[in-house]
Amino acid sequence: MQQTKSDLKIGKKENVRVFEKMKEENRDVFSSYPLAFDGYKNAYSVDVLPSFKEKKTLTFEVILALEEDDDDPVSCTVQISLGISRKLRELMESLNCTDIHKKIPSTIFRMLDTMLRYRRSLRYEAVGKKRFFSVNREINHPIDIGPAVQGVAGFFSSMKASAHEKGSIMINIDLAHTTFYKEQPLLDFIKNVLHVERKDLNAPLDTEIRKRLECGLVDLRVETTHIPRTYRIIGLGMHGPDRQKFPWNNKESGKIEQRTVQDYFNKEYNKSIKYPKLICIQAYPEEKNIYLPLEYCVVARGQRSFGNLSNNEAGNFIRSSAIPPGRRLEQIKKIYNDNEFAKDEMIASLKFEVAKSPFTVTGRVLSPPKLRMGQVVQPKTGEWDTRREKFYLGAAVNTWAVIDYTSTWEGSLEKYIRNLRSLGDRKGMVFKSPVIVTKGNRKNVTQQFQNLKKKFPEIQMILVVLEEADPLYSCIKTVGDLEIRVITQCVKKRCVEECRFVTIGNLLFKINAKMGGINTIWSRRPKLMEQLLMVMGADVNHPSAGDARTPSMAAVVASIDKYVSKYAVEVRPQKHRNEIIHEFKEMTKNLLKSFCEALNNCKPKRIIVYRDGVSDIQFSQVLQHELLAIREACKELEETYKPAITFVVVMKRHHTRFFPVNEMGKNIPPGTVVDSGITHPIERDFYLCSHHGIKGTSRPAHYHVLWDDNNLTMDQLQEFTYNMCHVYSRCSKSVSLPAPVAYAHLAAFRAKVHATEANMQESELDNIKMNREKELSSKLYYI
Incomplete structure (x- = not known):
């Protein structure tokens, strides 16, 4: 155009x-x-x-x-x-092909996906390519989740290839949720979203305030209250309405005159300006020099919100979007009927027919593994009772300190420490008295931690009492992890004062694992572990939306014991929003060295990699770079070293949901596996729901096998993967992802905390050296 x-x-x-x-x-x-x-x-x-x-x-x-x-x-x-012509027959033939090296033609599939969603994109507000929302209550009423934002329900719609009937095409429909800005006075928006008070809006603006306003306001649509018009903000003026001038065409004299915004509003609209000093916004188009007073602007509806939600807003949003399975299925059916997918003119022109009801697939439920703590325990419905059980291997906490950064009553803290030690002893830990219990200095955390390390060189752990959502958390983790390299464990003031044995028990799961103990192992090791096995997890954490400067953080963990319970970690910063892990070879080599050091210089015969965060369009890229990086790392360790590698991508950000036919309204049970019908027509993949869905509808993880030197059967891999979901150190429940994936996710997030606290910039990547000291690299300091 x-x-x-x-x-x-x-x-x-x-x-x-x-x-x-x-x-x-x-x-x-x-x-x-x-x-x-x-x-x-x-x-x-x-x-x-x-x-x-x-x-x-x-x-x-x-x-x-x-x-x-x-x-x-x-x-x-x-x-x-006229562009290229592609035959639909090519796609259908590829779906029916049994050759695993045959690729589904992505160009044709992309064409079909565009044709499917086009009518929806005209009717709804599209977020990305496949999610559609309406603030007109067509799908659900918006939910108030904070002073400036609301949760809005929409739907996801996409085409996918499936193995059904030797290859077919399916439409994947699911509920989707996001946040939109409320209709509100622009002054309220600036206060609630950009956190700038009215007194700070007087011209001339502070440089930092101007930068924050421009970042948050540019491209925002506003409606004016003096006349019914909608404008798009493109910037800020230099003055308030009393001094902000613009060229005005005087039709009587035929001359261009300079006129203030305040004078124009007074004489043209008979409107007074209540805040003449507050900065003006500039609206599109730039050449028209449109300047508007903040007080006459309202945020227009239908605009998706950006930036981080507050803890309270995030909690409200999660609760509002947790839809029970029965209601979710009914809403999906309603969306399907309201949008008349079966009558879609694009689908009709392709001579496709769409089923009128959801696809029915056969699954099966895997048996959970028996676990060993003090004794053998049997998980039921995704959890097991540990109240009377000792940890499999209790850690020794000999030298530790307590720092209270709150106003907790001294008696409450003493009682909490007593109960923590008592329950730790009952769990099989050695928990001596803290060497010091002291009040924290919020103004100088680093100095206080360094003094503590200097006074007690052998200190193993610092227990820190904080307020709810305390901003000091990031500083404490950064100083503990990178400055003095000592394990830190934060606990909320509320939990100290309540002093409940349940929450203390949960905390001990984390402390024992952080200090080198082992909470749980399998009572019977899988057959594939007869040869020495190393299990790896990898993930990349990206900056928040709107943050264009902070680098992404890559984390790779690997098991370093025969129980796959202890893990070493490697973390690296890399280019902003780049998903491929660039230093995978060096990270893997270091992890292999840690494995050898922990197991008498023995190298693993098998390696299983669980890779999180990768979309299907990145499969070949990840395989070419990261699998090759692992092989090169092995070769650099020893020229003839060639372990069997299985590389599995784990996906949680998908929209496939299962609803049990015989138990409508309930979630599928933990251990549910689906590996036919809706899976890929050529490649090896399966869905596994390994956790018990407490609230909302359970989302299974989607596992895609990209490489398999170990020649594992699908049954072997599914069972092993399900077992790995039962040895996550933070709780006595099976979780939604294998433990190493969860650890990699936490380690990458912790690195993001470090980067944010240090104000790390992508432009400084060449100079950034992440701390790689051995003190913490072989401990679960990040859980």
Whole structure:
């Protein structure tokens, strides 16, 4: 698309509006076949438009206002050229193929996916390519989750290839949730979202305040209250309405005059300015010099929120989006019927037929492994009773300290320490009295920790009492992990004062594992562990939305004992939002060395890698880089060293949900496996729900086997994976992911805490050296 103004840039939404108006004004050209547009450069139809028989390129002129309520429409030139032709038969043949090296043609699949979602993208607010939302209560009422944001329900819709009937295409529909900004005065938005008080908005602005406002306000749409118009913010003025001037065309004199915003509002609209010193916003288009007072602006509805939610908002959002399985299934069916997928003109033009009810698939439930603590315990419905059980291997906590950064009553703290030691002893730990119990100095945490380390060089752990959601947490973890390299365990003041044995018991699970103990092992080792096995977990933590400067953090963990219970960790910063782990070879080599040191210089014969956070379009890239990196690490350790490697990608961010047919309204039980029907038609994958869903609808993990030198059967891999979900050190429950994946996730998140606390920038990557001291690299300091 081309616009008459060379400097005018329009986005995807505006492109679609131009495209739709072009179709509407030229129905004789576009009536033959439905046409879907991706919002950028590609449009798809089931056959060639008749007009292309006469011309290779079609050109249309479209005139419309690109911004809502804009009284200055622009002329757009749209050129459509005939693109490539792909036969649907290629896709269907690939779905029926049994050759594992045969790839499903991604171009055709992308075309079909665009055609499926196009009608939905016109009706709803699209977030990404596959999620659709409406703030008009078409799906569900918005939920108030905070002073400035609301939770909005929508749906996910996508096509996927499946193994059903030797290969077929399915439509995946599920509920989706996100947050939108509320309609609210712009001054309230600035206070509640950007955390800038009204007194700080007086011109001229502080440099840091201006930067924060520009970051949070640019591209935000606002409605004005003096006239019914919608504007898009493009920046800030330099002054308040009393001094902010703009060129005004005096029609009487025919001259351009400089006029203040305050004078203009007073005389043109008979509106007074209550806050004449507050900075003005500038609205699109820039050349019109539109400046608006903050007090006459309201945040327009239908805008997705960005940035981090507060702890309270995040909790409210999670609770509001936890939909029980019975209600979730009914809402999915309603979405399907309301959107008339079966009658979709695109689907009809492809001569596809869509089933009228959800697909039924057969699954099975795996038996949980027996576990050994003090005695053998048998998990039931995803958990086991540990109240009378000792840890398999209790740690010794000989030298430790307590620092209280709250106003906890001294008697409460003494009682808590007594009960912590008493219960620790009953769990098989050695828990001596703390060498010091002291009040914390919030103004100088680093110095206090360093003094403690200097006074007690053998100190193993520092127990820290904090307030709820205490901002000091990041500082404590950074100083403990990187400065003095001592285990830290934080506990909330509320938990100290309540002093419940249940919460103390949960805390001891973490402390024992952090201090080198082993909480739980399998009572019977799987057959594949007859040869020495190392299990690895890998994940990358990316910066929050809106943060363009902080690097991503990659973490890889590996088991270093014969029980796959103790783990070493390697963490590296890398380029912003890059998912491929660039230093995988060096990290793996260090982990192999840690394994050898812990097991009398023996190297693992087998390696199983669980890789989290990878989407299906990145499979080949991950395999080429990261599998090769592991092989090279082994070779550098010893030229002839070639262990058998199994590489499995674990995906949680998907929208496949299972609902038991005979127990409608309930979640599927822990251990449920599905490996047919909806799985990939060619590649090896399976779904496993390993945890008990307490609230909302259980989401199974999706496991995709990218490589398997160990020649494991699907039954072997599924059983081993399910077993790995039972040895997570933080609790006595089976969790939704194998333990090493969960550890890698936590380690990467802890590295993000370190980076944020140190204000680490991606531009400094070459100079950043993450702490790799041995004191903590072989401990679960991050759990």
